[in-house]
Amino acid sequence: MNSENAVAKMKRFIEVGNLEGAFEIMRSLDEFSDPEFIDAKAILLLAMRQPEDAEDTVIDGLSLYPECADLYYNLGNIYFVRELFVESALCFAAYCRYAADSSEDTKDVIEDIENKMKQISKLYVVFNSFRSAAGQDFIFITEKPFGEDTAFMLLTFILRQLGNQIFYLAEPVEVTVQASPDLGEILTVIFENMEDKGGIHLIRPVMLQSETNKFDTIPYIIQKITDEFSPHRHCDVICRSIALDRIEDADTLDGIGNRFEIVFAPTNEDVLSHGLFGDFYRTLNKLYNINISKDWTNPSLLISIVIPTRNNPETLEHTLKTCLYDQGDDFEVVISDNSSPDNDDTLRLVQKVNDPRIKYYRPERELLLKESFEFAYCKAEGEFVFSIGSDDAVLYHGLETLRNKLNDFPDEDVIFWDRLLYCWPGGNKSQEDQLVIPTCSYQAENVQTGYIDCNDSLQSIMNLTVPMYALPMFYINSGFRRNYIHKIIEKTGKFLDGDSQDIYMGLINYALNDRLLYIMHPITIAGMSSHSAGIQTTKMLQSSDAVMEYKKKNKQFYTNYQRVYNTKVFPLRGFSDKWLLFNQYAKICQKRINPKFNLYGLNWILAYSSCVESLSATDPSFQERVHEYEVSSTALGDKAFTQWFKETYSENPNFKGVTYLNPTEKQYKRGIQKDGSLVLDSSLFGVENVYDACELFNKIFRI
Structure with missing residues (x-):
């Protein structure tokens, strides 16, 4: 039997599982160096669970045939099985380069490679970076x-x-x-x-x-x-x-x-x-396979409303109705559809609505929440950009108010405003159907504006005397002119960043500005449904089981390959909104973006106590989470502070955390509150969704 026939027989044996027969042929051809034999030998060794020997075989083969596509493909598979993913990405990229023919088989192999890389979301970025690597x-x-x-x-x-x-x-x-x-x-x-x-x-x-x-x-x-x-x-x-x-x-x-x-x-x-x-513009291009640069400044529209969404068409339908109530043609609604690969419900919804002002984009890979926002911002074409969630709303005359203020204040890069809160049915039972209106004094013909002192506001938020969601987060309550992106990148090195892009950006806005324009008038409604990130976070705070369930549903994100910035002065994972606030503050301090962000100026007892006292007493990982805070407390180098923490929490047998209850009924007080806000049970007015909430507000205030 000649060598070529022997290799063909060896490959048939491998296909039918006759590894012993294939091995005997391999031994008889051991001096043979044809690339097809090397390829088959590596496949056999991998099937025999000898990945390191398979790797050595292919590497030796590449020294003889450095442009053999099949050898790169097999080496990529070997590395993928061994979880050497960066190496696998480069080998698969080399296959795509050297497999020059355009046959259907080659196309199928490349599609299979791409799907394999997308299984671990950011590995696809590595693969694409290598695939387009010439001249880099x-x-x-x-x-x-x-x-x-x-x-x-x-x-x-x-x-x-x-x-x-x-x-x-x-x-x-x-x-x-x-x-x-x-x-x-x-x-x-x-x-x-x-x-x-x-x-x-x-x-x-x-x-x-x-x-x-x-x-x-x-x-x-x-x-x-x-x-x-x-x-x-x-x-x-x-x-x-x-x-x-x-x-x-x-x-x-x-x-x-x-x-x-x-x-x-x-x-x-x-x-x-x-x-x-x-150059972060080149980084953005690689992360999302787009094409932007520092010249990316010429808007084609006045306003962009950015909506990142994931598997949530039910509430998004009502959100879109609120955005499209305005009859203007100077704005767009940018949808970043980050749904699961087999879920086209959002696309079908956009097709059903069929409004040219909706711009639909689907990224090549599944994105983290921060990435979904960043991707959508990069696609926006408006001079002024703001984002809402797929269960939020734009009030009937919100865009009209915004247009007027953009015209009145052409030099203001960042603008923020009042927003309402609406709790959808089926979410948090204690807040279900709640509609919160910040004040009863709104008048359509009298839209007041003023300026917020960033330093004073920052101190109030970090002292917890003002809710953190009053930060100008570019999400629901604020937005920015397009050229402000360049200022963010120039001063911070990146665009969106942090474990919580909204809180991080709110703090960054205070770091980069002395004062910000504030419209004392509502433009949007923050919706809270069962799909909201806030409700998911609360569940994870209460129980580590909820953490595991969330990770299971989003397994492509929560792997051993997603690194989190470690401030060291707070645990890597904290889940509570207070932890997000203080951890993002610490990150900005360590990046030395602005001297007014100073770790030594933080009230550490307040920071730690507000985080630790939100831990759930019924969580099986309660003691582990408390210990993580104790370890982080030592990073400050203040022995007295660490001793305080031990005495108050980690070594205090009486500290049990907070007990979270699962309410079965609404627990909010209706009517005018002490702070002047108006709280309604919107279900009493026939409200079933966020669009209905917009209608109710319009009927009450005529705005």
């Missing part, structure tokens, strides 16, 4: 000498063939110093000693060791490479997860980490991670 710049960071890190050498081997500029940061050189040397001089020496290793720029970072601390030059090397060596001022960064801390911690040194977007980061420190550093 890559930085590799390793702890080993050049040539000893097999994974990195394979990746550089593949990327070099695509004509990429590669910078390889090898094992750092430790240098003992007596005093802090000049950073500029150190970087000059480092780059003067940069070597060319077959087209790879080899750089040896320096770790400066003094008697009291270490100073890592890696973040500054990344910055210099990006700013001075990259034509695009943008680089893909490949490293192991442990190196991410070095770059992120540089936030507190020189703001370098503000320019770094972690895309894919396994919790296993030995596995490769992927990030993007530099």
